[in-house]
Amino acid sequence: xxxxxxxxxxxxxxxxxxxxxxxxxxxxxxxxxxxxxxxxxxxxxxxxxxxxxxxxxxxxxxxxxxxxxxxxxxxxxxxxxxxxxxxxxxxxxxxxxxxxxxxxxxxxxxxxxxxxxxxxxxxxxxxxxxxxxxxxxxxxxxxxxxxxxxxxxxxxxxxxxxxxxxxxxxxxxxxxxxxxxxxxxxxxxxx
Numbered sequence: 001x002x003x004x005x006x007x008x009x010x011x012x013x014x015x016x017x018x019x020x021x022x023x024x025x026x027x028x029x030x031x032x033x034x035x036x037x038x039x040x041x042x043x044x045x046x047x048x049x050x051x052x053x054x055x056x057x058x059x060x061x062x063x064x065x066x067x068x069x070x071x072x073x074x075x076x077x078x079x080x081x082x083x084x085x086x087x088x089x090x091x092x093x094x095x096x097x098x099x100x101x102x103x104x105x106x107x108x109x110x111x112x113x114x115x116x117x118x119x120x121x122x123x124x125x126x127x128x129x130x131x132x133x134x135x136x137x138x139x140x141x142x143x144x145x146x147x148x149x150x151x152x153x154x155x156x157x158x159x160x161x162x163x164x165x166x167x168x169x170x171x172x173x174x175x176x177x178x179x180x181x182x183x184x185x186x187x188x189x190x191x
Contacts, residue, residue: 008032013071014081017103024067028127030084035120041145041191042115046090048188049113049143053093056181062095062110069104070112072135080106085131090115090143093177108135110177115143129153133161138177148189 008015010030019025024035046066053064070092072085080103091113094100099107112132114124124142132140133155140153140161148169153161154176167173169189175181 010084012081013083013086016069016086017081024088026088027084027086028123028131033123036117038115038117042090042117044191045115045143045145045188046113048190049183050091052183052187053091053181056178057093061097062093062178063097063100064091064093065105066091068092070109071104071106072108072131073106087128087131089113089128095177108132108137110137111139111141111175112137113141113143115145117145129161133159139175141173143188145189148185150185150188 011027011032012030013027016025016027026033026035050064050066057064067088067090070087070089071080071083072087073080073083074085077083089109089112092105092109093111094105094109096107096110099105099109114120114128116124121144129140133153136155136159138155142151144150150167150173152165152167152173154165156162167185169185171185173183173185175183
C-alpha cells in the first residue's frame with residue numbers, strides 16, 4: 001500500500017466516489033492509500049473466514065460483507081461527501097442495518113477483520129487500530145497469514161481496546177458479539 005497524498009491536502013468521500021474501481025483505495029483522516037492486489041493466500045483466508053460468518057448469520061439480523069466501503073464520519077461534516085475517512089476492511093459484520101446503504105456502511109461495523117500483508121501491516125496495526133477504537137468497533141481482528149496468527153481486540157466499557165487475545169492455526173475463536181459463533185482457524189489457515 002502506498003500513500004498518494006501529494007497534490008491535495010485532504011481527500012474526501014467525494015473524491016473516493018470519482019475514482020475508478022480497479023484498485024482498492026482508502027482514505028484515513030484525509031490521507032489517500034492505494035492498495036496493491038492482495039496475494040492468493042490473502043483471498044483464501046478472506047473467503048474461508050467469510051464463509052463461516054455467512055453460514056452462521058443466515059436468517060439472523062447481522063450481515064457479513066467483504067471489501068465493502070465503510071465511511072467513518074468525524075461528526076462535523078455537512079454531507080457524506082465531506083467525510084475524510086473511507087476504509088475497505090477485508091471483512092465486516094454489521095448488526096445495525098440502518099448503517100447500510102447502496103454505497104456501503106456509514107458508521108462503525110460491529111466487527112472488522114483486516115488480513116495483513118507486508119505492505120499493510122503497519123497501517124492495520126497502528127492507524128486502523130486507533131481508528132476503529134475511536135469509532136467504537138466492538139471487535140477488531142488482525143490476521144497475519146505469514147505466521148498463521150489472529151489477534152483479537154475487544155472494545156471495553158471505557159471505549160478502549162483491552163489486552164488482545166492471540167490465536168494460532170490450531171485454535172478456535174469464540175466471537176464475543178455472538179452467543180455461540182466459533183471460528184475454526186484450522187479451516188481458515190488450510191493452505
